[in-house]
């Protein structure tokens with residue numbers, strides 16, 4: 223799939239549909255909180271499955287009860303594209319099932 227870098231206004235507009243996601247213009251990020259460490263670890267495994275399906279991969283930083291997901295599109299030199307927003311949308315769907323808040 224061809225990916226085109228989005229402008230900052232385009233990203234800001236798209237993030238209105240993705241609660242909790244923020245951007246610095248070059249990446250989008252979300253920190254999920256969990257009641258327990260295993261809940262966060264389980265979400266990491268689920269994210270890995272989604273990423274393989276989309277062939278698009280974020281940086282995942284799991285600490286005790288927090289998981290930070292940061293993603294941009296490497297193939298366009300590290301800019302935000304529709305591919306990143308699609309991954310964010312998919313994670314928004316699965317997060318509640320893992321007790322993320």
Ligand SMILES: C[C@H](O)[C@H](O)[C@H]1CNC2=NC(N)=NC(=O)C2=N1
Pocket residue numbers: 277278279280293294295296297298
């Ligand atoms: C060859 C393979 O399609 C690419 O390396 C994919 C894999 N996952 C990826 N993930 C991200 N975030 N950006 C990419 O450009 C990318 N490219």
